[in-house]
Amino acid sequence: MDNGQPKRIFHQKSTNKYCNERKQSGRRVYEEIEPQPPAESIVTLTRYYSALKADASYRRRITWMTTAGGEMSTVAVVEYLGNHVAGAAHGNCRDPAVTDAYIRTPAETMDAVNQLTKQMTAKAAYTTLTQDMDVLDAPRDLHAVHSIKSRATKAARQNGGGTCVNFADEWLSVYNLMATDSFIRFVGALRTRVPNVILYDDRQIRELKAFCCVDQMGSVLSFDKTFNLGAIYVTPSVYKNTAVCRKRTGDNPLFLGPVFLHGHSDRLNYGLFFSHLALLLLDCNQQALTLGSDDELALRQCMQAFFPRASLVSCTRHLQENVGRQLDERIGSRSELRRTLFNGLFGDAGLTSQTDVIAFDEAVERFRRDTLPDAPNEFADYFERRLRGMLRANVVAGRPGWTNNNSESMNHVIKQFTEWKPQQLPQLIDKLRELVAGQYCEADRAMVGRGDFMLAASHAKHRLTVDVWSTMTPAQRDKASKACFRPPAPPSSTSTDGLLTVPLTPGAGKKPHQKRRRRAEKSVTNKKLCKPTNASDDDDFC
Numbered sequence: 001m002d003n004g005q006p007k008r009i010f011h012q013k014s015t016n017k018y019c020n021e022r023k024q025s026g027r028r029v030y031e032e033i034e035p036q037p038p039a040e041s042i043v044t045l046t047r048y049y050s051a052l053k054a055d056a057s058y059r060r061r062i063t064w065m066t067t068a069g070g071e072m073s074t075v076a077v078v079e080y081l082g083n084h085v086a087g088a089a090h091g092n093c094r095d096p097a098v099t100d101a102y103i104r105t106p107a108e109t110m111d112a113v114n115q116l117t118k119q120m121t122a123k124a125a126y127t128t129l130t131q132d133m134d135v136l137d138a139p140r141d142l143h144a145v146h147s148i149k150s151r152a153t154k155a156a157r158q159n160g161g162g163t164c165v166n167f168a169d170e171w172l173s174v175y176n177l178m179a180t181d182s183f184i185r186f187v188g189a190l191r192t193r194v195p196n197v198i199l200y201d202d203r204q205i206r207e208l209k210a211f212c213c214v215d216q217m218g219s220v221l222s223f224d225k226t227f228n229l230g231a232i233y234v235t236p237s238v239y240k241n242t243a244v245c246r247k248r249t250g251d252n253p254l255f256l257g258p259v260f261l262h263g264h265s266d267r268l269n270y271g272l273f274f275s276h277l278a279l280l281l282l283d284c285n286q287q288a289l290t291l292g293s294d295d296e297l298a299l300r301q302c303m304q305a306f307f308p309r310a311s312l313v314s315c316t317r318h319l320q321e322n323v324g325r326q327l328d329e330r331i332g333s334r335s336e337l338r339r340t341l342f343n344g345l346f347g348d349a350g351l352t353s354q355t356d357v358i359a360f361d362e363a364v365e366r367f368r369r370d371t372l373p374d375a376p377n378e379f380a381d382y383f384e385r386r387l388r389g390m391l392r393a394n395v396v397a398g399r400p401g402w403t404n405n406n407s408e409s410m411n412h413v414i415k416q417f418t419e420w421k422p423q424q425l426p427q428l429i430d431k432l433r434e435l436v437a438g439q440y441c442e443a444d445r446a447m448v449g450r451g452d453f454m455l456a457a458s459h460a461k462h463r464l465t466v467d468v469w470s471t472m473t474p475a476q477r478d479k480a481s482k483a484c485f486r487p488p489a490p491p492s493s494t495s496t497d498g499l500l501t502v503p504l505t506p507g508a509g510k511k512p513h514q515k516r517r518r519r520a521e522k523s524v525t526n527k528k529l530c531k532p533t534n535a536s537d538d539d540d541f542c
Contacts, residue, residue: 464480
């Protein structure tokens with residue numbers, strides 16, 4: 001600007017100086033301006049040219065201005081120079097005989113095609129878009145939809161997603177995803193065995209500590225293997241979020257915990273999963289943790305090995321089914337003895353109806369005395385070797401008659417989310433990630449009174465208004481969510497003068513598996529025999 005009026009000057013890159021332009025003998029000559037104008041008075045005019053491939057004489061020029069501070073103007077001028085050329089082929093088609101005019105597909109149409117081809121075939125997506133869109137906005141033809149889908153699939157496969165040709169490609173995609181996907185926490189395998197995947201995020205582990213490791217009646221962390229979700233098995237963990245409840249029923253909703261994808265169901269594979277979980281929950285009070293499952297032997301053995309101080313409960317419904325099958329095979333389904341044995345275990349006055357250990361042990365003695373002698377030897381051995389111990393463990397944990405319906409319900413939700421179709425590994429991981437993200441989004445909405453959940457009475461102090469939530473930054477929202485769904489503070493003791501606060505000992509100084517109070521738990525000391533005066537030196541005494 002010169003005296004408030006715009007003046008055209010040029011910037012010479014070779015000297016990094018502002019110059020005036022003049023012609024000398026038919027040539028352009030640039031003379032430096034003395035003194036150089038201040039930077040704040042410079043407004044840069046930029047022009048961009050592009051030529052039409054079908055006719056280079058037809059050009060497009062875009063002009064915009066930028067201030068000295070780098071701020072670009074909000075208005076640009078677009079000019080077309082030359083004679084307008086009618087539609088023509090772009091020349092990139094593989095078939096040189098094609099002379100149809102090139103038509104650019106609108107960006108909105110491209111996005112719609114990408115979304116629909118993930119849910120349906122290319123033909124179905126083309127039919128839907130041609131019916132819903134205007135003739136000028138719809139895809140040009142079916143081949144265009146196929147091309148868009150092919151490019152998207154190729155790009156997704158290169159990034160670790162997309163459709164894979166075989167099982168090995170699925171694992172290769174998972175390995176590629178692991179570098180950028182924080183939901184995939186472990187991928188590994190033993191030699192000559194199918195690899196395993198462990199899926200979870202930090203919030204899942206934080207909530208396991210908050211809702212499953214708090215006291216003896218916290219949420220049960222249950223496990224149940226499900227099938228037909230792909231070429232491998234899926235074993236999800238399930239817990240109840242006790243900070244929120246459903247508006248209609250008042251029940252605590254089920255949330256998906258860490259998920260294990262595996263190809264074998266033995267102790268070696270389950271050991272990888274439960275050892276990983278044990279390390280994540282190492283700083284928790286495992287005596288307050290309750291783990292639940294069905295009667296799968298390898299699963300329960302690994303739970304016992306890596307969580308020795310936790311309570312293990314078994315699904316009563318699965319035990320009923322196992323007992324019923326064994327009795328049907330050995331004595332028939334219509335036998336009176338079969339009915340007597342089954343009612344003695346699971347009837348209204350059976351073992352599962354007892355609510356304390358003393359009553360349970362008395363019921364076991366009656367069952368052994370009155371009913372079990374008439375049972376087949378194989379069933380009597382199964383009762384003494386496995387069944388009695390699992391039923392008694394349920395009573396000791398304070399959960400007689402517990403069932404694994406929570407895991408069964410979550411397995412149903414997962415299959416509904418995948419539309420009951422087997423998934424390739426990358427797609428299955430994406431579905432599980434979406435399911436986890438959705439459940440936490442719904443929990444956060446409960447903090448502002450939206451959605452199907454509401455905060456429980458114990459967490460009502462974390463309630464926020466919609467206006468406050470809308471003004472919060474993402475970091476502030478994350479902080480509020482962590483404060484609401486965080487693990488409880490460890491128990492502590494404060495001195496009478498209020499000057500000192502110390503944490504209490506985890507487990508209250510009890511022995512592992514000690515259930516009684518310290519005063520009631522006596523210590524046993526072997527009595528020593530004193531040597532009589534008339535005893536010989538060859539006798540064994542203290």
